[in-house]
Amino acid sequence: MGFRKNVGYISSILIALLFSNCILTSVSQNSLFEVEAKPIDKTSLQGKNDDVRTNVFEMANKLREATGEKTPNDYIVVLKDNNFLSSVRSLAGEAKSEGAALRHIYDHSLHGFAIRVPNEKVLEEIMKIPEVDYVQPDVKVKAFAQNLPTGINRVDGDLSSTKSGDGKGAVNVDIGIVDTGIDLNHPDLNVYRQVSFVSGTSSGNDDNGHGTAVAGVAAAKDDSQGVVGLAPGARLWAIKVLDSNGIGSSSDIIMGIDYVTQHAKEIDVVNLSFGAVGKNDALHKAIIKSVAAGVTYIAAAGNDGKDASSVFPASYPEVIAVSAIVDIDGKCGGKSSISTTVGKDDTFASFSNYGPVVDLAAPGVLVKTTTRGSSYTSFSSTSASTAHVTGAAALYKSEHPGASPSDIRNALRSLGSSPATTCDGNGHGYFTGDRDNNAEPLLYTAWASTTELAIRNPVSSPPFRSPFSQ
Structure with missing residues (x-):
């Protein structure tokens, strides 16, 4: 009985094997290989791995x-x-x-x-x-300010075409102050438009003081009171991107640049007296597009006494970067006996950044200007020196409406004092103590020789008279 069971069991197995063999022989050899190869298709696995690597690479x-x-x-x-x-x-x-x-x-x-x-x-x-x-x-970026407390006279603003300080006249030009805002009610400032991109604020009113100080150097009214700027009475756009501590995010600053670009047919020159160390591709791209729209940007080199090549936005080739010098008496020659904690008269300010990215130098120590509360103060920083150049650029633009940002940069550099300039006893003369071999011109806003200007001016445009002569 047991044997029969075993025979039956074995017979069943043999029948099953025979049946399976019939099935297998009915499948071609190639088909068998295909069926067997699919679970270990290395090419397919490699493709999936490549897709994963590509996605990871693209994300990074x-x-x-x-x-x-x-x-x-x-x-x-x-x-x-x-x-x-x-x-x-x-x-x-x-x-x-x-x-x-x-x-x-x-x-x-x-x-x-x-x-x-x-x-x-x-x-x-x-x-x-x-x-x-x-x-x-x-x-985050920060305003370039130091709590130190004469600049218009040193660059001969009183001898410029607008004669800053004669108590009359205003410059027909628009200046954007991208900063902490401007005191909207200051009697010595012509605030034309205002906006804020700082969370928690509702206007471009200055809650720090830095923006108001910068605005005064660039464009305080020529009204026989307080102080006077290099482009007196220019229309000021208060574009608030920095908070009450002078700190701001790059996203807010880009929004300010975006606003400027939206109004590129109205705003001529923009002051950027802030910065940070490193790179910022998005901010750079925004400034490139804004300059292409015709807006001239002036940026502070910074106050850390180091090479500005690592500082943005000053290191961007599209902007005019500015360093600072000490000036005590408003004249060249370094004759003042008064000294400051950052250097003697007509010397490079010890706090100022320097380097090949710097385009111009200007007074930046103990500069008298406007402040919050309809008042006045003095401050020192490359923010102050930058505001001088902003005013000069605006003055040039007002007399040459068709000038491009590069035209303005070239003209201001050509007009500036150089190491070869002989001091004339007023503001036309250089300074000492530059930190590197990049002898950036010192801002100068009155020029007597249009012939010499035409020779030195690299702008590829028809000859023009000095924008700062009478």
Whole structure:
């Protein structure tokens, strides 16, 4: 009985084997190989691995570095240049749907927006959007100010075409002060427009004082009271991007640049007396586009006594970067016996940054100017020296409306005093103590010899008379 069971069991097995063999022989050899090869297809696995690596690489490539103090969870999203305003807003909405909080949309100087994300996963989803060119962290910048407390006379502003200090006249030009704002009610300042991009504020009114000080050096009215600027009475645009502590985020500053670019047919010259160390691709791209729209930007070199090549926005070749000198008596020659903690009369200020990126020097120590509360003060920094150049650039632009930003840079450099300039006893003369081999011209706003100017001026345009002579 047991044997029969075993025979039956074995017979069943043999029948099963025979049946399976019939099935196998009915399948071609190639088909068998195909079936067997699929689970171990190395080419397919390699392709998937390559796709993963590509995605990781693209994600890493889209996340740009921005050096400086970062604002946690805040990012600037820059879209590819072929995106128009409608698609920018649509993509910003898409980022919002992924969980991001929308802070700014850039319509003019940049295609993109600023966001705040709750976590890395949301950021990753946004970077996967095909239209995104790159994303960079939002970083903080600061106003270039020092609490030290005569500059218009030193650059012979009183001998310029507007005769700063004669108690009359105003310059027909528009200056953007991208800063802490401006005292909107100061009687010595012609504030024309105001706006704020700082969270928690509702106007361009100055809650720090830095922006008001810069505005006074550039454009205080010529009204026989207080102080006078290099472009007296110019229309001032108070564009607030820095808070009450003089600190601001690059995303807010880009929004300020975007606003300037929107009004590029109205705003002629912009003062940037702030900065940080490192790189900031998004801010640079915004400034490039704004300059291309015809706006001239003047930037402070910084107050750290080092090479400004690592400082933005001063290191951007599209801006006019400015260093600072000490001037006590408003005259060249270094004859004043009064000394300051940052240097003697007509010397390079010890706090000023320097280097090959610097285009011009100007007075930046104990500069008298306007301040909050309809009052006056003195301050020292490359912010002060930059404001001198801003006023001079605005004055030039008012007399040469067709001048491009590069025309203005070339003209101011050509007009400036050089190491070869012999001191004339007034403001036409150089300084000592420059920190490097880059002998940047010292700002000068009165010029007697149009012939010499034409020879030295590298601008490729028809000869013109000195913009600062009568």
